[in-house]
Structure formats: structure tokens, C-alpha cells
Amino acid sequence: MENRPFRLITSGPLEAxxxxxxxxxxxxxxxxxxxxxxxxxxxxEARIESALELLAERFVxxxxxxxxxxxxxxxxxxxxxxxxxxxxxxxxxxxxxxxSPAALETLAVAAYLGxxxxxxxxxxxxxxxxxxxxxxxxxxLLTEAGREPGVGGAVRYRTTELFERIFGLESLSALPRxxxxxxxxxxxxxxxxxxxxxxxx
Amino acid sequence: MENRPFRLITSGPLEAxxxxxxxxxxxxxxxxxxxxxxxxxxxxEARIESALELLAERFVxxxxxxxxxxxxxxxxxxxxxxxxxxxxxxxxxxxxxxxSPAALETLAVAAYLGxxxxxxxxxxxxxxxxxxxxxxxxxxLLTEAGREPGVGGAVRYRTTELFERIFGLESLSALPRxxxxxxxxxxxxxxxxxxxxxxxx
Amino acid sequence: MRAPDLDxxxxxxxxxxxxxxxxxxxxxxxxxxxxxxxxxxxxxxRLAARERLDLEGCGEFLVLVASLLELKARDLFPDEEVDLSxxxxxxxxxxxxxxxEEYRRLKHGAAWLAERLEHESDxxxxxxxxxxxxxxxxxxxxxxxxxxxxxxRALAEEPPQLSLAHMGxxxxxxxxxxxxxRATLRRRKAFMLDAELEGLSRLEQAAAFLAVLELRKGNExxxxxxxPFAPIRVSRLDIERSSEWRTARSA
Numbered sequence: 160m161e162n163r164p165f166r167l168i169t170s171g172p173l174e175a176x177x178x179x180x181x182x183x184x185x186x187x188x189x190x191x192x193x194x195x196x197x198x199x200x201x202x203x204e205a206r207i208e209s210a211l212e213l214l215a216e217r218f219v220x221x222x223x224x225x226x227x228x229x230x231x232x233x234x235x236x237x238x239x240x241x242x243x244x245x246x247x248x249x250x251x252x253x254x255x256x257x258x259s260p261a262a263l264e265t266l267a268v269a270a271y272l273g274x275x276x277x278x279x280x281x282x283x284x285x286x287x288x289x290x291x292x293x294x295x296x297x298x299x300l301l302t303e304a305g306r307e308p309g310v311g312g313a314v315r316y317r318t319t320e321l322f323e324r325i326f327g328l329e330s331l332s333a334l335p336r337x338x339x340x341x342x343x344x345x346x347x348x349x350x351x352x353x354x355x356x357x358x359x360x
Numbered sequence: 361m362e363n364r365p366f367r368l369i370t371s372g373p374l375e376a377x378x379x380x381x382x383x384x385x386x387x388x389x390x391x392x393x394x395x396x397x398x399x400x401x402x403x404x405e406a407r408i409e410s411a412l413e414l415l416a417e418r419f420v421x422x423x424x425x426x427x428x429x430x431x432x433x434x435x436x437x438x439x440x441x442x443x444x445x446x447x448x449x450x451x452x453x454x455x456x457x458x459x460s461p462a463a464l465e466t467l468a469v470a471a472y473l474g475x476x477x478x479x480x481x482x483x484x485x486x487x488x489x490x491x492x493x494x495x496x497x498x499x500x501l502l503t504e505a506g507r508e509p510g511v512g513g514a515v516r517y518r519t520t521e522l523f524e525r526i527f528g529l530e531s532l533s534a535l536p537r538x539x540x541x542x543x544x545x546x547x548x549x550x551x552x553x554x555x556x557x558x559x560x561x
Numbered sequence: 562m563r564a565p566d567l568d569x570x571x572x573x574x575x576x577x578x579x580x581x582x583x584x585x586x587x588x589x590x591x592x593x594x595x596x597x598x599x600x601x602x603x604x605x606x607r608l609a610a611r612e613r614l615d616l617e618g619c620g621e622f623l624v625l626v627a628s629l630l631e632l633k634a635r636d637l638f639p640d641e642e643v644d645l646s647x648x649x650x651x652x653x654x655x656x657x658x659x660x661x662e663e664y665r666r667l668k669h670g671a672a673w674l675a676e677r678l679e680h681e682s683d684x685x686x687x688x689x690x691x692x693x694x695x696x697x698x699x700x701x702x703x704x705x706x707x708x709x710x711x712x713x714r715a716l717a718e719e720p721p722q723l724s725l726a727h728m729g730x731x732x733x734x735x736x737x738x739x740x741x742x743r744a745t746l747r748r749r750k751a752f753m754l755d756a757e758l759e760g761l762s763r764l765e766q767a768a769a770f771l772a773v774l775e776l777r778k779g780n781e782x783x784x785x786x787x788x789p790f791a792p793i794r795v796s797r798l799d800i801e802r803s804s805e806w807r808t809a810r811s812a
Contacts, residue, residue: 181425182443224382237693242383444683468670488593
């Protein structure tokens, strides 16, 4: 039945199932196995396989920008190989926006005070830090650096080499001095903590 | 409903561009604006718009499991509404599940008044906003947007693209006006500020 | 209906009102996070479902809610000095009206969002990159070390005193009216409440009314009203019992 022209297929019940699979594949964030597709579509695996054949014919190199790919984990949509240059331009489009104020503050705290935990950052900035820290880790500007002392201590983060490169620093000791706040990390930290305490929980 | 055979569409030059856009949209992780599509496809915006029309005709409710939508200032693929039950069996929608009335009010404040601080929200709602705001940041519906002017100003928050996407808004200007008495957000804000200035300091 | 039995279903709390009060007093529940208006709404809804109006219960409820509000105001704005002289009664009323309207708009906005969310609940889309998408390569703009120093300096700045002048809706202390009514009742056996309220702002009137309820709760006065909206007469009750009450309260 797969060699029938597209037009005729659109009316059959298999076509309805194919539409369901299209929807599932476009929302999935990982390849889906036949079993997973069957469970979600609430249909049997044999029919899923037939509907997948339909889709494979439709979403194929040369005919569509969307290609159905069978990988080890199951089925997923990908971009057609012909469109690789455009996709490369899309994902590599330089995010030449600078860091957000939140990211800058968080990096500054980690750079000047040494490894800091998320609760640390939250206290010193007066704002929850989870999202910002996670974003900076993902961008490779912060990295985990052990845990705070004690059982179940919070994970601490330090700045990375990438951070130093981005800010044109040979090392953290090349950071501008903050003599007005203190001459070492501990006294700067003390100063920030005092202000944070007054800012009030 | 299929009034054009699929195969014939695939030949025109606009069709080649449409394939490129399909590829870009299927790999994108957020809606893409016409400008972003034009940059990635290396084509001009007018032609992008025409190709998008082609895609909008093809990826439309009732005809395809994949639907092209115009949302949050750009274009994105989503699952057809008809396939929501199958999608629900596959993925959860944790982001918007159980948005409390407090969360919705807080989102409304940020969406209507632009960047707001936690004290702003507390003032308008009469309830401390820390937990609610932190929860919305964690869900990706609010994000930091700098601090209030002046030294030690409170962090301000704005709604995210994800907010617009989840609520199906083309942009914040798609929010309905709440001005049954002839006021708009600016004058609300202006009045608040005037009152504060009159009695502040 | 007794106020303590009121069942609440709030964002931050679910259970009977008296448990909420207990948790607040034990500081196990932050009052700042409690939407007092929701409590009042729940109570009013419950009242509306009843045939008879229980004045005793209402009085108790009003006093409890007034105390909650006062506690909450202190909780939210610990350093704020109450300065009523700053605000004329007209300004206070204007401000109240403005704020209520503001809040009403906000509620409309929230209701629209809730409706929208419901309507859009069948729109599914992928969050994050596609399974087989090319890995994005992020190129970051160079940063300036001085910006890092400036960020730390900004965090070391003393925060400004938060001005809450815009809060506007300060509640006049109930004690002021308690003292005034007690003084009046030492001179006279009874007074008409309406006469006492004349010339007061709406907020002051509310505080005065709460003070009368507080006196009633302490068995210091009797409240009489011939018919709904008729003048309210407040008369002295048993002096000895009221002084007992005061001693017990201050102990």
C-alpha cells in the first residue's frame, strides 16, 4: 500500500495514525521507539510500523526539509542533509549579546570570592541563583568545584578558563583590584555579606 | 482537502526555500523570527514570508500532525491540536501545570507593566511575592531584567518567550487591554509613580 | 459559624482558620505569603450560604482578620513608620480607590491568562533542541574585567531605605479608638456610634468600628441597632468584668 500516490493515502485510517506519529515526533526531545509510539498513539505496533513507512516515504531526503531518521534509540525527525549549511548558520549564529547583568554579577562573585555555592550567590545577590548558575555552567563559564564542607554540603562553582579567555584575563589574579572593599577575597566576602544581611532576608 | 498533489509542489524555487525553512523549524528550539530565518536561509525576508505561506498551507490543523504557528514573535512547529491526547500520553506539560492564581496574577503584573521588581508585585497584590516569583523563574516564565535604577536597586523581572509561547501570544501586545475606564499600562504606572513621588522621600 | 471553624483552601495553606493562626503565631507560616483577602472571601461566601447572621461570630472574625492584617503589615514592612499626618482622609480614600481599581485590573488580567491557558492546553510543542539537531556553538562576546569589578562594588553598596510611602493604605491603630470610646463611656453611659464616626476618613471609621467590636468581645459594651442601617447605640456594660478582662489581657 505504500506505493500508492500520496493523495489517496490521506484518506485511509493509516493516514490518521501517521498524523498522530508526526505530532509525537515533532514534540519529542529524544528518538521514540515503536513501543513508545504505540503506547502514546494507543495503537498496535504493527500498524505503527506501517504508518512509519508512510512517513519515511514522505519525509525523505530530496523531497522534504524534514527527514525521518531511524537511529538506535528509535525514530526521530532531523533536518535534511541538503539543508545542513542553513542549519549550521542557524545554530552558529553568534550570540554576540553580552552577558546579562545577572550573569555578570554571578561571575563577578565567583571570580572575586573563589568557589561559591548557589545559596552563597543567592544570599549575596539577594535573588535566587539557580537559573543563572545553571546557564553559566551550560555556557562553560562556571564549573563545579567540590562541595561546601560538611555532610550534604552544597555544590560549589568556580570560573573556568573560558571565562578568563572571554574577559581577557591571564588568570584570576589579573582581576582589577577592589582595595576599597578589602585586600583579599575573605575581606571582600565579609563586606558583601554584611551588606546582604542589612538588605534583609 | 489535498487539492494539490504533494509531488508537484516540490519543484518551484520557492519550494526549495520552503524545504530549507522546514529543516530550520524542525531543529529549532524556540520560535524563529522572519529575520532569523532569512539570515539562516541566506535569502530575503519577502521571499521568506512567501515560503512561510506555503508551509502554513501545508502544515495546518486537520491536514497534518505538524502545525506551523506564528507565536512569540516568530514561527514554530507544534503538534496539531487533534493529537493532544496522544501527546499528553507522551510528554507532561510541567511548565504550566498547576499555575496558581497567585502565579497568574504575578505573570499578569509582569506582562502588563513590563519589568517589575518583587516589591512592585507585593505592592500590587498585597502579598509577598518572593516564593511565587522564584517559582516562575524556575519554570522559565519570568526572567531577570536588570535592576531598578539607583544603587542597590531591586532585581526586576519580565516575562519570557516561553511565557508567550505557552499562552499562545504572538507578542505581549496581543494581550487584551484592560482599560474599561480608559487607562492603559503607562498611565497606571504613571499614576503609581506620581503617588509615590508625591509622598515619597 | 465560628471563625476558627472556617475551612480555608489558599495557595499557601489548606485547613481550618485556627490552625492557620496557630502556625502564624508559631512562625511556621510566613504571614506575608498569606492572602488575607482570600480568607475574607471564604468567610463571606460561607456567610452568604447561611440564613441567620451570627453577629457574635462576625465580630470575632473581624477582630481576628484585623489583627492578621496588622501583623502582616508589620511583617511586610518592618521598618515603616506609620505617619498618618502625611495623608489627608481624602487622599487616603483616593488612594484606596485607585489601588482597588488597580487590583481589579490585575485580577482581570490574571483571569484572562487563566482562560487562555485553558484554551491553549491542547497545544503541544517541544521545549529544547530537537533530538538530532546539530549542536549549537555559542560564541560569546568578550567581556571587560572592569565590569566584573563594578558588579562587585554595586553589590557592596548599602541598599537604600525602601520607601513604602506608596503603600498609602495605613490602618489607623485600633487602640486610639479603644481609648477614646472607653473615655467616653466613663463620662456617659452610652453613645451613638454614627455621631462618633462623623468627620472621620473611611479607614478611620473602619478602625473605630473594629474598636467597638473589640469592646463588645471583651464584654465592656452592649451594641444595639433597631434595624439594619439604623443608628448603632453603644452602651456601657459591666465595669468589673471589663476590668477583669483588661487585667487578663495585659497579663
